[in-house]
Amino acid sequence: MTAESTEIISYLEPSIADDYRNWDDSASWLLGYSFLPLALGLDRLPDTRLLDLGCGPGEVTRWLADRCNARITAVDTSPTMIALADEHAPHERVEYRLSEDGRLSFLADGEMDSAMACFLFTCVDGEDQIREIITEVARVVRPGGRFTILVPNPDQVSGAVFEGFKRGEDGARYEPGELMPVEVQRTDGSWTTIKNRYWNRDTYRTALAKAGFEGPVKELAPVLADTEGVADPALRGDRAWERERTAAPFLLLTATR
Structure with a gap:
């Protein structure tokens, strides 16, 4: 496993967004995205209005629109990502929108039934920014609506190796907001190294509470056995999934407005 480059990840840069x-x-897909319908309760909400914050190139957005018959407003701050989504993941029930200032000014208060943010906050520099983003989500989600945050599991760092990626340096410990190297494998077998911000559970829980999301925050930390009946079996492929049998690479945090 060798790293090609090291840089602070920014999907505003076209080369990174393309890569x-x-x-x-x-x-x-196997241990993260597949659990979004369960966390959000989308199977019980036909024709739901869903906000996808930080939608990237739109593959997950399009899958959810088909899987859950959802009407989705998908938002990103990267013009390149929105262009990729429009080109490669168009869908009749999805509207891709560029947010130039991180605000959702094109959405009214309580307009959305639910919201999600997948791997967004590892690219956010400060806790104040995280709180501002979550507060804006709280504004546009109706009372009783859910907000699910899918993040790398904060317990799995210090050189944790999973299928396709490695998080952190061996033996290192990270404080909230600290930059952490992540080695990522490409589909052609090559590797690249990026840097993400490390945030712990308390960061998200505090921001959710301050934004007005009430009640306990529910957690899902799926391991391989949990995928039975949830994820498409084909997603397992022919990979070993050794560490994923006992350690969850991702965490889904869900709060109710």
């Missing part, structure tokens, strides 16, 4: 589509996201 993102070549990353091996097998683990994200």
